[in-house]
Amino acid sequence: MDARSWAERRLKEKGLRVTQPRVAVLACLASSARHPTAEEVGTAVHRLLPTAARASIYNVLHSLKDAGLVSELVFDDALARYDANVDRHHHFVCAGCGTVEDVPWDALPPLPKRRLPDGQSVQSYAITLRGFCSRCVPGA
């Protein structure tokens, strides 16, 4: 299934009206593994839909986030990044190039304890791993 058809299906599943900007933003996120910033999404969508204003693209991002279709992530550079993969997974941030990659949930062993020493009950978690990606690893 191509990214646009996937995006249309996801919008319908959530009961959102299928509009060109929504499909373009969601399809752009679905076809990128790079966790783009709002500005990067704006640039990519603007190329496809030159009439779409930046502000409306940002509004679409926020409505998709509110609908649970994308998640917003903030890492070390403090920029909001967007991810159309809302299934549970971890992230890897490269200290060299700043790339943010998905790490499959099963790649790490599960947390051994669901109740913390101070009594908090853990309902969910995601881990941010930091290091060097395969292109930046020193000595490679």
Ligand SMILES: [Zn+2]
């Ligand atoms: Zn991700």
